[in-house]
Structure formats: C-alpha cells, structure tokens
Amino acid sequence: MRAMPARRAKETARSGGSAGRQLSLILYLISGLLPLSAGAAASFDFQTLVARAEKLARQPYQAAPEVPTFLKLLTYDQYRDIRYRPSEALWRREGLPFQAQFFHPGAFFPRSVEIHVLENGREHLVPFSVKRFDYGKNHFTEPMPGSLGYAGFRLHYPLNRPDYLDEVAVFLGASYFRSLGRNEHYGLSARGLAIDTAQPRGEEFPVFRSFWLEKPKPGATAMRLYALLDGPSVTGAYRFDIKPGDNTAMTVHARLFFRRSPEVLGIAPLTSMFLHGENSLRPFNDFRPEVHDSDGLALQNGSGEHVWRPLSNPRELRVSAFQLQDPKGFGLLQRDRDIDHYQDFEAHYQSRPSAWITPLGNWGQGEVRLVEIPTPDETNDNVVAFWTPAQKPGKGEAMDLDYRIDWGYRPAEKPRGGYVLATRRGAGDLPGTRRYVIDFKGGKLDGLAAGSPVDADVWVGRTGRVIRQQIEKNPATGGWRLSFQVQPQGAGPLELRAFLRKGSETLTETWSYLES
Template structure:
C-alpha cells in the first residue's frame, strides 16, 4: 500500500543567510511541506506582464551565459544552467545549493543572461528570480556539457538518454486531469541541489511542491547515461481531497500516426512524441500495449493495474523514415518508463487523450491513480524509478506490437464487409525472434463493446521479419471499435496483449 507520511514546498525569492546542512535531506523538505499544508494556499507571485506576454521567439533570445554555469571550474562533472522566467514559466522559484555542509541560496543575477536588447534588459527586475534549471553532464565526450534534465514550469521536468532529443515530460503529480471540474497544476516552488563529489556519477535534487489541493516533498537521485534513471521519493500532504490524483504522471504528444489518417496537407508519414502506452499489472503480470489516437473529443481510459509493476509512454518508431522530419527528429524522442517500488495498492493507469489540431500541444497524459483517493489531511508516501531512454527501457520480455494499420474493410485488399475495418498489427521481438517462419503461430482476438470479429489470421512477413496479424472487424453503430489480441503457440502467449479503441467520429470512422 502507499504509506501515509508527509511533504511539499514553498516559494521564497528572498536570499537568507547560509544554514547548516549537516543532515539536511528529504525529511527537512518534508517538514517544510507538512507545515505548508497547514496553511491556506496562495499563488506564487507572477512575472511582470511584459515577460508573461512575450512571444515565444523573443523569449528564446534570452540566453543563459554558459560560462556562468553553477559548478563550472570545480571537480564535478555535473554543471547547472539556470532558466529565465517568462512566457510559459509564469513565476520564479527559489534555488539553493548544498555544498561543503552548507545550504546557500542561489541569488538571481540579471547579467547571467543575454537579452534581445539593452532596453529589454533594463526592464528585467533585479530580484526576478529563475524559472528553473537544466543539468549537464559529459554524455557524448569529456569536454561536452550535454543537457540531459530540465526542471521548469509547474511540476514539469524532461529528461533524455545519451542519444535522445528532448520530447515528452514527467510531472511531480497530476490533479483532476481531464475532469469537467478542471485540472489543477501544483508547482515546484523551491529546489535544493547537492553538489556531487569528484567523479560522482549521480546528483541529488530536493524539491518542494505546492498547490491548492496538496503540498509535497521530493528527492530525485539522478543517474545520466545511455538511459537516464531517476529514483523518485515523494511525500504528499493533501490539504483537501482530490477526485482524481495522478501519481508519476507523464505528458506527451500524439498528432497522427500509422493507425490514423494524415491531416489534410501533411506530407510527413507520422507526427508524435510517443506512439503507445505500455502497462504491466502486478496481479497478472500481463503486458498491455495501447496505441495512442488523436480523438475527436476528450477521452479517458482506465486500465486496471493493481500494484503495478510498470507503465510508460513509449516511442517504438525509431527510424527516420517513420517521420521524415529533419527539424523535429521525432525518431530520437525518448520513451519514459515508471517502475513503482513497494505495493501501490489497488488502482488504474489512466490514459487521457485530448483532441489537437497541431503538434504544438501536449495532448496525452498517463498516470497511476489509486482506487480510493486520499482524504483531506491524509499524507501519502511513494517511491519509483523513472527512466528516460530508448523503447527497451521497460525490460519487456515478449513479442511487441511494432505497427498498427487501419483501413476500410469493404474494398479491394480490405474485405467485402460493409461497415467493417481491416486492422493489421505487426509483432516482433522476444520469443518471436527464435522461431521459424513456418511455425504454427496462431492469433487470439476478442471483440469488446459489441465489436464483431469477422475473421483473423496471422502470417509471417518475410520482407520485415515480423509476424502480421490481420483482422476484419465491425463495430456496433455509434459504439467504440474495441479489441484485444495477442499471438500464441502451443497454448502459450508469445506477445504482449495489443488493446485498441477507436471511437466514432475519428479519422476513417468519420467518413
């Protein structure tokens, strides 16, 4: 079970005297969070209007001077770049450094940045503060400071492995995401960065979170590498009950993909940061793969996951030819995998899919939510490891659904059934890689929500070295097209369970 305990944090932009840091750690932040939870929430002071309303391209002209990196010139391989406040980053945060047994505030210095003009720089308040920070580490060479982790904006943070480009985000917590009542966005308001010792391969960051419904204390133990691993310890204090609390939330973008039609005028084959949700439940150990869609209206799916072993948003398409986008390089976007520690109890992995008409909007959210939301005054402790990196970070042991294609089931190549759809799923990996093309692999397919399965069969695809499941299915009028399928041999599963839902009004179903 998630265990009651304590924690979260507050905004403080005024520098204070250095305080002794001996023994400073997670419990100290949790104490601040607990005290803060006894007080009424107040929004942190916002940035001046000219910074809040600044255009994105102009905001990008505000650049941190790399020669001012925190820990530059020390024996640490880690360095810290500071993030300007403004635009999406509507308020500043308090930053502290823990070095040589002392906690010292990191003061705001206006000259740490270059600005679009001297006139612009004069308008920046001398006590503005920073929006967050970016950690660097020599991932691709001893003399290169590669940015690999960024904290900025509400409780968002983004990470990458060695060969990734930045993509999806994680958050400290999600509150009432997708509900008609409206989502709440708690914010990290103070950070403490522990300076690593010489040769250290990990760095520790503490954070305090505050929002209308709760406060929280966090410790992030960060290890960069081929994949970025972050051990997260959190203690949440609920000021009031939340209808839908979301733990270990992930946020991504899916505009269109191989299982949808291209929007009018689009030349790229696909555009997305993630192409599916992967879940492994603790009770059954079954691996579930859910391809993402861009719905016509907001959709919320609840995938039962008692005591979950893991869940994540995955980018399985990793070939440039999947996207043909030289600027965005979506094939380099990382996957993110959450591996819970301890027994989280009964609950669901919740998938929120929000309609979008462009790729600039993050429209996908996934998180775990307990079956019974914590009551007001009830603190919660949880721990998990969050990994950013290539799609194999989940440790998936079985065959995987690599492609999902959708077409009309009443035309040449699709079938001759009015109102039906031809769906193709290509599987590869795991035990499938060790069996001959002529093996007796069979398909197991079931329709859900009155979806009729007219036919299904599996065949080896010699050009790709994959096994293709072909299904002809027909949804009930005005109902979801909903399916579950996997491949087996001799009664034993060879693959994960592919699950799919396509509501009326989406892509081919709207025509």
C-alpha cells in the same frame, strides 16, 4: 505507496527541443515559494524539507506574486532572445561533471522559483544576477529587480562524449521535468503530480516552488536534488536521484500532504504528443508520414502480463482506464525508430526517448489512466498517462511515493516475449467493416519459420464481431503479422484485444485498442 494521517507519517522534476513544443506546457506555470530571502546557510536534509512541506500544508494556499509587467509582456521571440551565459554555469569553474544553468522568468513563466545549493549539508540561496544572461536585442525601460529569482534550471553532464557537457535534464514549468538517454533528443515530459486531469471542474497544476541542488563531487556519475511542491490541494517534499546513461534513471522519493482530497490523483504522470501515425485515418496536410513523441502506452500488471495500447489523436476527448493490482510498471514509449517513417530532420522524432515508470514497492489496487486530447498540430502535448490509486487520501492525510523513471531508447519496459511493432487500420472488404493489421516482433516469434502453428486470440467487445482473420510471417521484419476484419454491431466504441500464441504458450504481449 500508502496514505496515512499526517501526524503519523513515516519517511518512506522543459526546455530544449522545438520552439513550438515549449508553448504546449504554458497553460499553467511556475510559481515561487515565498518572498526571496538572503538565504543564510542552514542545515538541510530530506526531513527538513518534509517538515516545511507539512507546515505549508497547514496554511491556506497562496500563489507567489508575478514578475513585473514588462517581463510578462515579452513576446515569444523576445523571451527566446534571453540566453544563459554558459560561462556562468554553476560549478563550471570547478570543472565538476554536473553543471547547472538557469532560466530567466518572464513571458510564459511569470513567477519565479527559489534555487538553492546544498554543500556539506548546508543550504545557500543562489541569488539572481543579470550577469548570468545575454539579453540579445532586448532593451528594457525598467530596471531588473535584484530579487527576481529564476524560472527553472537545466543540468549538464558528459552524456555522449567525455569532452562535452550535454543537457540531460530540465525542470521548468509548474512541476514539469524531462530527461533523455544517450544520443537522443528531448520529447515527452514528466510531472511531479497531476490533480483532477480531464475533470469537468478543470485541472489543477501544483508547482515546484523551490529547488535544492546538491553539489556533486569530482567524478560523480549521479546527481541529487530536492523540490518543494505546492498547490491548492497538496504540498510535497521530493528527492530526485539522477544517473545519466544509455537510459537515464531518475529515482523519485516523495511525501505528500493533502489540503483536500482530489477527485483524481495522478501519480507519476507522463505528458507527450501524438499528432498522427501509422494507425491514423484522419487526413493531415503534412509531408511527414508520422508525427509523435510517443506511439503507445505500455503497462505490466502484477501477474506479469504486458499490454500495449497504440496512441491516437481522437476527434473528441478520450479517457481510458486499465485496472491493475500492484503494477510492475507503465510508460509512454516511442517504439518506432525508423527515420524514414518521420522524414523530419529538425525534430528527430525517431530519437525521442521513451519513459517507463517502475513502482518501488507495492502500489495496491488502482488504474493506469490514459487521456488523449484532440490536437490540430504538434505544438500541443495532448497525451497524459498516470497511476491513480483506488483509495484516495483524504484531507489532512499524507502519502509516501517511491518510483523510478527510465528515460531512453529501450527502457526497462521491454517485454519478455514478442511486442507490437506497428498498428495499421483501414476499411475492410465488405461495406462498413474495418480492417486491423498488427505487426509483432521479438521473443520466440523471430525464430519461428513461415508455416509454424502460430495462432491468434482476438477479442472484440459487444459492439462488433470478427469476420476474417489471417496470420503470416512478415519477411520484412522477421516477425509475424496478424490481420483481421471487424463488423461493427450497434452503437458505441469498439474494444479490441489480441495476442499471438503457439498452442497454450503465449508468444506476445497483449495488443489493446479502442475504436470510437
């Protein structure tokens, strides 16, 4: 990842899931590109898209016009009653392994995007057609515009069995997209870019304004698509290579052009939901023990150290920063896979994917930033994580991005040694003290018998001190449990870190916690 003057630049993606979660993405929504055209065939490659993004960046930002009012005023139920006809799926009649279905604009998605097909290097606009949709009980008093366009699309592929095409990826809403691995249910999302997240001036949501879907060949196991990003601060050309599997891998290649230098540039942003979990103290009137799409932020720095930060639903907005040099990766993970811990047979939280970002190349100095937003229910995506470089690009500069996103049960993040399985907390034995219980598992830990000389390094910031500590074998998990109590000292949040070792040998990743 590097920034450079635009003139010298070199070439270096929500739907499905529970209905309520769809609403959480709808603060800022899709825009279209420019007035939809007839779309005569033309030669197209990534450099073509780069040239369009660069040209667009030299123009003042203009949001596309909205769809007619009668579509914008659709209720949630009315919009959900508009369904795409599977018989009209792109490439269905040809029996190709990848097929695409489109979303209708309206309600939460008041602007359209252009969708094109690439075949033999030529681009063709996919025109809007009411024949593609079943409108259910909806009856409109106005005719549907013929040039309406679509709100987004989803890709289908025989992920779980060869005779059925499962939904494997969705691009819908601003620059949001998401995917999943084999035998999983949709959960967290990614975005093309995050601008000024959690800043006083408010967040800017750049949008994917146009897409190009490259027609797959018979027997293809991977799919390529392109997207044009646009927003008040930045434009960008994106290429996605998607390979479904146990872990679905997305390789992202992008070039960005900046109209201005943002206050916070969020690279490879991930967005998830955490309502309550094992570490929650706030009371919830909920029969389910835990409710979350992800239970922690994991990261690996350039030296190879793994860090785990359990997520929380804070009382106030909280932003944490982890400074790194050339990170090896980061992600929002769902480690807890025990259905007994969720008891939700509809949401399937135990089957939500993790997402792990692997930089392709050196990203230099910067930080992984974690934003946690208070939420009263599970309809809000209240967790955001992204990389922000120490040196931001300036107005008129360009930046190249290359990274991979692995979506799945156990993505590429897996630490070499032991990892944090669960975090619990509660009141300590003495008045005003706090107790923390961390279960570690994996690596050499599992092979150590009870009574082995396992030690813990526990660090507490200036606002507290450790008063009691215990390490023991956990017979239920086969791992080890660390418990300690902290006496707060003075005002301010408690910063905590801990890991297990045997002599000078580090056995686990580093557990990191912030108690406000």
